[in-house]
Amino acid sequence: MAQSDTVTRILDTAEVLFAERGFAETSLRNITSKARVNLAAVNYHFGSKKALIQAVFARYLDPFSERFHSALDELEARYEGRDIPLEVLLETMATTVLTVPAERNSLKVFMRLLGLAYSQAQGHLRRYIQQQYGDVFSRFTELVRRATPDLPDAERFWRLHFMLGTVIFTLSGLDALRDIAEKDYHQHVSVRDLVRRLRPVVVAGMNAPLPDERDVEHHADTVAH
Amino acid sequence: MAQSDTVTRILDTAEVLFAERGFAETSLRNITSKARVNLAAVNYHFGSKKALIQAVFARYLDPFSERFHSALDELEARYEGRDIPLEVLLETMATTVLTVPAERNSLKVFMRLLGLAYSQAQGHLRRYIQQQYGDVFSRFTELVRRATPDLPDAERFWRLHFMLGTVIFTLSGLDALRDIAEKDYHQHVSVRDLVRRLRPVVVAGMNAPLPDERDVEHHADTVAH
DNA sequence: TGTACATCAGTGAACGCGCGTTCACTGATGTAC
DNA sequence: TGTACATCAGTGAACGCGCGTTCACTGATGTAC
Numbered sequence: 001m002a003q004s005d006t007v008t009r010i011l012d013t014a015e016v017l018f019a020e021r022g023f024a025e026t027s028l029r030n031i032t033s034k035a036r037v038n039l040a041a042v043n044y045h046f047g048s049k050k051a052l053i054q055a056v057f058a059r060y061l062d063p064f065s066e067r068f069h070s071a072l073d074e075l076e077a078r079y080e081g082r083d084i085p086l087e088v089l090l091e092t093m094a095t096t097v098l099t100v101p102a103e104r105n106s107l108k109v110f111m112r113l114l115g116l117a118y119s120q121a122q123g124h125l126r127r128y129i130q131q132q133y134g135d136v137f138s139r140f141t142e143l144v145r146r147a148t149p150d151l152p153d154a155e156r157f158w159r160l161h162f163m164l165g166t167v168i169f170t171l172s173g174l175d176a177l178r179d180i181a182e183k184d185y186h187q188h189v190s191v192r193d194l195v196r197r198l199r200p201v202v203v204a205g206m207n208a209p210l211p212d213e214r215d216v217e218h219h220a221d222t223v224a225h
Numbered sequence: 226m227a228q229s230d231t232v233t234r235i236l237d238t239a240e241v242l243f244a245e246r247g248f249a250e251t252s253l254r255n256i257t258s259k260a261r262v263n264l265a266a267v268n269y270h271f272g273s274k275k276a277l278i279q280a281v282f283a284r285y286l287d288p289f290s291e292r293f294h295s296a297l298d299e300l301e302a303r304y305e306g307r308d309i310p311l312e313v314l315l316e317t318m319a320t321t322v323l324t325v326p327a328e329r330n331s332l333k334v335f336m337r338l339l340g341l342a343y344s345q346a347q348g349h350l351r352r353y354i355q356q357q358y359g360d361v362f363s364r365f366t367e368l369v370r371r372a373t374p375d376l377p378d379a380e381r382f383w384r385l386h387f388m389l390g391t392v393i394f395t396l397s398g399l400d401a402l403r404d405i406a407e408k409d410y411h412q413h414v415s416v417r418d419l420v421r422r423l424r425p426v427v428v429a430g431m432n433a434p435l436p437d438e439r440d441v442e443h444h445a446d447t448v449a450h
Numbered sequence: 451t452g453t454a455c456a457t458c459a460g461t462g463a464a465c466g467c468g469c470g471t472t473c474a475c476t477g478a479t480g481t482a483c
Numbered sequence: 484t485g486t487a488c489a490t491c492a493g494t495g496a497a498c499g500c501g502c503g504t505t506c507a508c509t510g511a512t513g514t515a516c
Contacts (some may be wrong), residue, residue: 006492024249027469038494043471045492118398119344120247126401154410158422161402162391166430169390170383173343176351177386185379196436197383204433205391208425231459252502263461268504270459 007045009035015056019112023053023120054128057117060110061129064100065136071096072139086147087203093140094195107191108174115172148206155210163202170194232270234260240281244337248278279353282342285325285335286354290361293321297364311372312428318365319420332416333399340397373431380435388427395419 013035017026028049032039046052071092075084101110117125141160148156170177171194178189238260242251253274257264271277296317300309326335342350366385373381395402396419403414 004492022249024247028471029468039470040472040494040496041492044494049470115344118394118401119340154406154412155422157406157409158395158402158419159426162395162423162426165394165398166387166391169343169394170387173386173390177383181379181382184382187379194383197380198387200433200436201384201387201430204429205426208429211421211425229459253504254501264503265461265463265505266459269461274503 004045006037006041009037010042010045010052011056011059014052015059015109015113018053018056018116019109022116023049028052050124053125057113057125057129058132060100060113061133064096065133067100068093068096068136068140072136072143075143083146083149084143086144086206089140089143089147090199090202090206094199098192098195107171111168111171111174115168118168152210159206159208163205166202166205167198170198229270231262231266234262235267235270235277236281236284239277240284240334240338243278243281243341244334247341248274253277275349278350282338282350282354283357285338286358289321289325290358292325293318293361293365296321297361297368300368308371308374309368311369311431314365314368314372315424315427315431319424323417323420332396336393336396336399336416340393343393377435384431384433388430391427391430392423395423 010031014026014031017030017034020026028042029039031052032042042049042052046055075088075092097110098107101107117129141156144160145153145156151159171191174191174194181187181189235256239251239256242255242259245251253267254264257267267274267277271280300313300317322335323332326332342354369385370378370381376384396416399416399419406412406414
């Protein structure tokens with residue numbers, strides 16, 4: 001066994017199991033037995049389960065953030081200080097997301113992991129991602145800000161997250177949805193096909209008319225907390 | 226203690242803890258100690274942790290599906306066989322979702338639970354929801370079909386799920402997003418406020434132009450699986 | 451009205467189990483002299 | 484070239500812990516006669 005083949009085997013197995021069942025539901029024994037690796041090897045190489053989870057993310061997010069940064073560099077150079085159109089920014093992000101996992105396991109796993117990062121409690125994970133990759137996201141949102149000067153800041157913030165929700169939710173729940181879609185419409189759906197369908201929806205959502213101000217205080221907010 | 230006050234106390238506490246931390250991360254000991262109830266009471270009244278989880282969902286989804294059915298009855302009567310506009314259908318769904326938890330704990334909890342139902346592995350839960358509440362969802366999608374006759378079936382299917390993703394993702398990840406939003410914009414965001422912001426985005430997304438057919442086979446699908 | 455019995459909500463303690471982590475140890479490889 | 488030592492990946496077994504569940508039991512209330 002080559003040096004630290006073990007590390008790779010652990011990461012490869014862990015990312016698949018985490019994506020399938022979540023972090024709490026995947027035990028180190030699940031991972032190490034499937035990877036045919038000693039149980040203690042996880043703690044030996046990574047230190048803890050938490051650190052393993054972060055390492056799994058880093059293996060996707062490090063190349064992603066690096067490439068996204070250089071894609072944005074290129075874009076800024078090309079537009080020489082002029083505002084980059086929203087469609088181009090979204091397209092660039094989509095392209096980068098699509099290229100990263102081509103060398104890794106699969107886009108499905110990448111998206112499921114992103115979905116879990118959002119939805120599972122795992123506070124440490126959100127903090128880690130925020131801290132490690134917050135800058136590239138900030139850079140992107142700043143460019144989006146310049147591309148949509150008429151959108152109020154808060155509105156743009158929320159719409160970006162709506163958009164993120166659409167994409168992550170769809171691509172991370174892909175398997176279940178794909179099954180239903182194929183059963184109902186006898187039509188195969190590839191990830192690229194979905195991205196193609198997502199594009200006009202996302203663009204239309206970002207460019208939607210502003211919400212009606214009169215709605216704001218129609219009713220008292222009856223929700224606790 | 227009145228008869229089966231215990232049952233209510235368990236459900237009230239469980240739904241909050243489940244919403245906060247997920248199912249696997251919430252132990253029966255967490256629930257029973259916070260509810261000041263005997264540990265064995267959960268198994269006595271519900272039979273198992275799984276059954277407790279389903280009971281928590283039923284307490285929201287039973288009234289929801291009942292009300293949504295009657296709201297749709299009303300709508301169909303009002304439109305006397307004519308197609309109901311998409312906006313009206315979406316509005317009706319939103320209104321129903323908003324009224325249900327007004328009597329319960331909070332909308333936030335309801336949405337977090339829906340988000341968890343989608344994102345956590347918990348196969349039994351998705352099956353349970355599908356089986357118990359699938360009919361009302363089918364009825365709704367059929368009405369949406371009639372309201373959008375120009376949308377190809379597959380396109381409508383995907384857009385409905387895009388929309389679902391946006392709403393569930395946003396409302397279930399609300400706390401984290403709200404924190405960021407308040408930090409950045411010093412502006413409190415209520416759930417009703419978010420629903421108001423979601424409306425035009427969702428409508429625009431559903432009515433977006435069809436995807437460009439030429440994109441379909443621009444590149445081979447390089448993604449594994 | 452009184453007694454015997456059944457029902458039922460709730461309890462306290464224990465069960466076995468799988469979990470993440472730790473630790474003393476092995477055995478191969480590299481380095482110094 | 485040979486020997487002593489250090490480094491490092493990996494291992495096997497055990498640690499204590501918290502988990503969901505079970506079980507024998509209690510004590511209050513309702514029912515039959």
